[in-house]
Amino acid sequence: MKYTEGSEIRDTKAPAGPIEERWEKRKFSAKLVNPANKRKLNVIVVGTGLAGGSAAATLGELGYNVKSFCYQDTPRRAHSIAAQGGINAAKNYRGDGDSIYRLFYDTVKGGDFRARESNVYRLAQVSVNIIDQAVAQGVPFAREYGGLLDTRSFGGAQVSRTFYARGQTGQQLLLGAYQALERQIAAGTVEMHTRHEMLDLIVSDGRARGVIVRDMVTGEIERHLADAVVLATGGYGNVFFLSTNAKGCNTTAIWRAHERGAYFANPCYTQIHPTCIPVSGEYQSKLTLMSESLRNDGRVWVPLRKDDDRAPGDIPEEERDYYLERIYPAFGNLVPRDIASRAAKNVCDEGRGVGSGGLGVYLDFRDAIGRLGRDAVEKKYGNLFEMYERITGENPYDVPMRIYPAVHYTMGGLWVDYDLQSTIPGLFVIGEANFSDHGANRLGASALMQGLADGYFVLPTTIGDYLANGPYGEVDEEAVAEAEIKVRTRIDRLMSVNGTRTPDSFHRELGKLMWDYCGMERTEESLRKALERIPELREEFWKNVKVSGTAEELNQVLEKAGRVADFFDLAELMCLDALVRTESCGGHFRAESQDPDGEALRDDEHFAHVSAWERTPSGETVLHKEPLEYEYVKMTQRSYK
Ligand SMILES: Cc1cc2nc3c(=O)[nH]c(=O)nc-3n(C[C@H](O)[C@H](O)[C@H](O)COP(=O)(O)OP(=O)(O)OC[C@H]3O[C@@H](n4cnc5c(N)ncnc54)[C@H](O)[C@@H]3O)c2cc1C
Numbered sequence: 001m002k003y004t005e006g007s008e009i010r011d012t013k014a015p016a017g018p019i020e021e022r023w024e025k026r027k028f029s030a031k032l033v034n035p036a037n038k039r040k041l042n043v044i045v046v047g048t049g050l051a052g053g054s055a056a057a058t059l060g061e062l063g064y065n066v067k068s069f070c071y072q073d074t075p076r077r078a079h080s081i082a083a084q085g086g087i088n089a090a091k092n093y094r095g096d097g098d099s100i101y102r103l104f105y106d107t108v109k110g111g112d113f114r115a116r117e118s119n120v121y122r123l124a125q126v127s128v129n130i131i132d133q134a135v136a137q138g139v140p141f142a143r144e145y146g147g148l149l150d151t152r153s154f155g156g157a158q159v160s161r162t163f164y165a166r167g168q169t170g171q172q173l174l175l176g177a178y179q180a181l182e183r184q185i186a187a188g189t190v191e192m193h194t195r196h197e198m199l200d201l202i203v204s205d206g207r208a209r210g211v212i213v214r215d216m217v218t219g220e221i222e223r224h225l226a227d228a229v230v231l232a233t234g235g236y237g238n239v240f241f242l243s244t245n246a247k248g249c250n251t252t253a254i255w256r257a258h259e260r261g262a263y264f265a266n267p268c269y270t271q272i273h274p275t276c277i278p279v280s281g282e283y284q285s286k287l288t289l290m291s292e293s294l295r296n297d298g299r300v301w302v303p304l305r306k307d308d309d310r311a312p313g314d315i316p317e318e319e320r321d322y323y324l325e326r327i328y329p330a331f332g333n334l335v336p337r338d339i340a341s342r343a344a345k346n347v348c349d350e351g352r353g354v355g356s357g358g359l360g361v362y363l364d365f366r367d368a369i370g371r372l373g374r375d376a377v378e379k380k381y382g383n384l385f386e387m388y389e390r391i392t393g394e395n396p397y398d399v400p401m402r403i404y405p406a407v408h409y410t411m412g413g414l415w416v417d418y419d420l421q422s423t424i425p426g427l428f429v430i431g432e433a434n435f436s437d438h439g440a441n442r443l444g445a446s447a448l449m450q451g452l453a454d455g456y457f458v459l460p461t462t463i464g465d466y467l468a469n470g471p472y473g474e475v476d477e478e479a480v481a482e483a484e485i486k487v488r489t490r491i492d493r494l495m496s497v498n499g500t501r502t503p504d505s506f507h508r509e510l511g512k513l514m515w516d517y518c519g520m521e522r523t524e525e526s527l528r529k530a531l532e533r534i535p536e537l538r539e540e541f542w543k544n545v546k547v548s549g550t551a552e553e554l555n556q557v558l559e560k561a562g563r564v565a566d567f568f569d570l571a572e573l574m575c576l577d578a579l580v581r582t583e584s585c586g587g588h589f590r591a592e593s594q595d596p597d598g599e600a601l602r603d604d605e606h607f608a609h610v611s612a613w614e615r616t617p618s619g620e621t622v623l624h625k626e627p628l629e630y631e632y633v634k635m636t637q638r639s640y641k
Contacts, residue, residue, distance in 0.1 A: 001531055001576045001621065009612060009626035014118035014418040019632055020100075023122040026418065027461050031468035038063035041467050042226040044211055046198045046253055048075030050083075050170070050448055051431025052232030053177035054455030060184030062460060064467070067224055068181070068190050069213060071197045071248060071559075076178050079234055079246040080451065083170025084291035084384065086152065086162035087134075087448040089127040093148050098159040100124045107446060108633045110156040110336050111411075111439020112586035112602060114266070114610070117632055118418060119436050123446075126453040131163055133456055137176035140165050152296050152380075154444035156336035156640075162445040167291055167384045173448060177455070196222070197559065199487045201229065201257045201427065204479040207472060208257075208427035212487045216559065219552040221487055223480050227470040228426045228463055231257060232455065235410040235432035237270065239567045239574065240519070241511020243407035244276055244289040250563040251570045254414050254433050262422040263612040263624060265415035265435035267570065268578035271442055271587045272520050273408035274340035277391055277401075278360040285504075287406040288391055290363065291384055292444040295333045297368035297377065298401070300324050300340070302361050306351040312362055312400050323347055331640040338441040338587045338600070339640060341405035345520055346598065348404075355402045364400035405520060409447060411438045411587065412574075415612040415626075419462035420454060423614070426472070428463055430454035435610070440586025491551050494561045499544030503561040506541045510534070510564070510571060518575050523591045527579040531572065538568040573613060573621070580623070583607045595637070604635055 015025040033041065041064050045056040048070040056068040070078060090103040103124040108115055131149070135141065141163050142150040151160045165172040184190040195216045202210035202225065210225035236251035237243040258264045275290045301322045303315055323343060325332045335343075344361050347353065354360045369377050374397060378385070385396050392402070413435040420428050420436070431451040438446065517530035541564070549555040584593040584600035585607070593601045610626040 001572055003576065003621040003623050006614060006622040006624045009610075009624050012116065012118070012417045012626065014116070019117060019121045020125070022118050023125055030461050030465035033464050033468050035063050039065065041065065041470050042067070043228050043230065043463070043467070044069070044224055044226040045230040045232060046211060047078065047232030047234060047431070047433070048181065049078035049080035049232060049234055049431060049451065050173055050177055051433070051451035051455045052230070053078065053174065053181050054452050055230055055232060055430060055459050056190050057177060057180035057184050058456055058460045059463070060187070060189035061180070063189065066184070066190040067193065067226065069193045069196045069198060069211070071195060071216060073194055075181060075192065075194070076174060078174065079249050080174045080448070081171045082246060083173075083448055084167040084289065085154065085293040086164035086169045086445045087130065087173065087452070088154065088161050088443070088445040089131045089163055089449065090124055090161060091128055091131060092161075094151060094160050096159045098161050100128075102159065103127060103161065105633055106157050107437070107443060108439070108630075109638060110443040111441050112600065112638055113439065113604070113608070113630065113633070113635045114269075114585050114628065115437055115439030116628065117630060122458070123437050123450060123453050126457045127449050129457060130449060130452045134173055134176050134452075137179060139172050139176045142166065152293055153334055154292055155295065155334050155340065156331075156443040157334070158331070162293070164293065167293070167381060170448060173452065177452075198233075198253045199256065199562070200483045201260045201424075202475065202480050202483045203260050203424060204476040207425045209472065209475045210480065212483045214487070217554050219550070219555070221484060223484055225475050225480070227467055227472050228428065230428045230430060230459065230463070231414065231433050232431045233433045235413070236567075236570060237407045237410050239511065239571050240407040240514050241508050242279065242284065242287050242515070244273060244287050245408075247286060250566065252563050252566045254429070255566040255570055257414060257422070257424070257427060258615055260424065261614070261617070262424050262427055262429075263415035263614050264412070264573060265610050265612045266412040266440070266577065267574045267613065268518070268581060268588050269411035269440050269586065270407060271337060271409035271411060272341045272405045273337055274344055274405050275363060275403045276406035276408070277388065278355055278404040288387065289406070289408065290388060290401060290403055292337070294363060294381060294384060294401075297372070297380070298333065298363040298365050299367060300333050300361055300363055302347045302352040302354060308352070312354070312364070321347070321352070328640045335640045336441060336443060338589075341520060342589060342598075344405055360402040360404045362400035363403045365396060366400070369397065407515070407519075409442055411435065411440060411442055412577075415610070419465065420459050421462070421466065426466060428459055430459050440588055490562070491558070494545065494547050494558060494565070495551055497542065497545050497547070499546050501544050501546060503545055503547070503557060503564045506537065506545065507560070507564045507567065510537060510567060513537070514571055514574070518578055521589050521591050522578050524579065527575050530575045531579065534568060534572045534575065541565065541568065576621070577611055577613065581607055581611065599638075602637070608635070
């Protein structure tokens with residue numbers, strides 16, 4: 001895949017001055033829209049997860065006319081509902097030394113110095129408001145005996161700042177956002193369109209002005225116009241086929257926007273989560289996360305010697321290797337995810353992995369149960385233990401869990417400036433769909449924080465600045481017609497191939513290829529292989545895919561085929577991005593770039609930048625670099641020892 005280098009991105013719109021004043025400054029300088037004018041302005045929000053749900057509810061409350069879209073049958077089923085462990089906030093309820101500055105510092109360091117300081121500081125500032133907002137909505141966070149909200153620890157932090165609702169934090173937060181959204185639907189400010197899939201972005205006079213969607217029940221193609229469009233469409237980890245994401249998660253919305261000119265930033269930054277239930281067979285279609293919160297009390301270990309096939313209970317203490325505690329004594333089992341994942345891979349590569357195929361390590365609660373009692377452990381993690389037992393048939397109160405890393409989150413996404421606006425004016429991107437805030441590795445419990453910060457607090461302010469110059473007038477009919485024809489033509493093309501292979505079988509093959517060549521470890525050789533193989537597979541897809549049924553009805557095979565087609569193009573860009581970035585950083589581990597201890601070795605001289613990829617109207621690929629400057633946190637080699 002060829003590319004050229006384009007101009008540098010110098011202005012991200014973050015105000016200058018002391019970092020703690022920047023967000024205040026931006027809020028004050030953002031133009032306001034008076035209430036009467038808000039009623040004349042239309043905003044489309046695609047996505048109803050924590051980011052989109054909170055944004056649509058807040059924009060509705062502010063008085064804009066909002067149209068909200070999701071592909072599920074209810075906003076409540078967005079993937080955010082799956083989030084288990086918790087949400088970070090710098091409340092310092094524990095008095096253990098936390099502060100906005102510390103959350104900012106931990107996030108920049110955790111992201112391996114590949115995130116923007118201004119954005120991350122704002123995230124840490126806003127984090128405290130999120131908890132207040134959620135509590136006011138009635139989100140049932142866990143509480144301590146005295147009534148204060150309880151917290152627990154997550155990876156990459158030495159303080160306890162993660163607020164949680166048992167192992168169902170995402171669900172409870174989403175119910176809060178959903179209630180706020182429903183209130184606006186009832187008030188008439190938000191028009192809800194469930195089971196509608198956005199298939200293209202309408203760009204008129206250089207501005208995002210609407211979307212083309214397919215009614216997934218009738219197959220009808222519809223056009224919806226607005227003064228601004230917000231994408232809150234989540235992450236694309238399912239490019240790997242097997243991941244912890246909900247099966248429906250895909251890249252279509254952001255990829256089609258990319259094809260319309262929105263830059264795609266850092267596509268190769270993928271998070272591999274260390275604590276997932278290991279793959280059990282060839283025909284598995286989904287992986288299950290065991291929340292990182294379990295590492296608060298669970299101890300990770302493998303047998304000291306290779307090929308030790310004794311049952312875990314028969315392996316005496318002195319023949320166990322608690323390798324995270326041994327290698328990283330300062331953070332122990334709570335090292336960040338990228339570090340814990342690689343360490344698990346290393347011990348398995350040494351032949352010390354457990355379970356069938358040797359791709360697993362133990363997460364053991366024996367000591368916690370001994371120390372706290374079974375009841376206390378059950379109170380904290382009961383639903384997770386039950387889930388584990390149902391899937392594996394093993395009781396984790398009696399035998400250690402077996403876990404292995406799996407694809408979990410994508411730090412890459414559409415490029416946005418400080419206002420969360422993409423390179424297409426009027427197109428805003430929030431939540432996991434954008435690239436901001438997490439750098440090359442996201443810390444646990446920070447995705448919910450970012451999604452809700454974007455949706456409840458940041459976007460509603462910054463989009464006002466854009467809308468203050470609206471309404472933006474008539475939308476060019478030709479632009480709308482062109483987008484609609486493009487969508488119809490693509491559907492016709494998919495329906496007419498009439499080959500022999502299902503979209504799923506192509507997806508599985510693509511996913512395996514991505515895992516093998518662009519997964520936990522990448523090399524120049526593996527990435528070149530992937531870049532050779534992906535176009536061949538894509539060609540076969542367009543010649544041999546079989547989409548059964550018709551386009552004028554509920555057709556999940558057609559939905560899948562469209563998404564897999566976009567995954568091919570995205571996969572290619574991910575591999576190119578990974579190939580060009582010859583350093584290792586966070587979740588992007590290039591085997592050629594490691595220090596003597598096998599840790600990721602950054603190359604700040606050449607790669608302290610965001611890689612923002614443009615696709616030109618003629619289909620060329622151009623790389624723009626946004627330099628990253630660190631005024632507050634000194635760039636160092638990360639150490640958790
Ligand atoms: C198992 C699991 C556990 C997790 N636990 C935690 C945790 O404890 N703490 C934490 O901070 N993070 C956690 N995460 C990460 C976190 O859940 C996600 O990053 C976050 O929920 C994403 O929210 P979102 O609003 O950006 O997108 P999503 O919740 O993914 O919502 C996407 C929305 O976009 C819609 N959509 C997408 N494409 C289209 C389209 N083309 N047309 C129409 N609608 C579309 C969908 O219908 C959906 O409504 C976890 C992730 C997983 C997989």
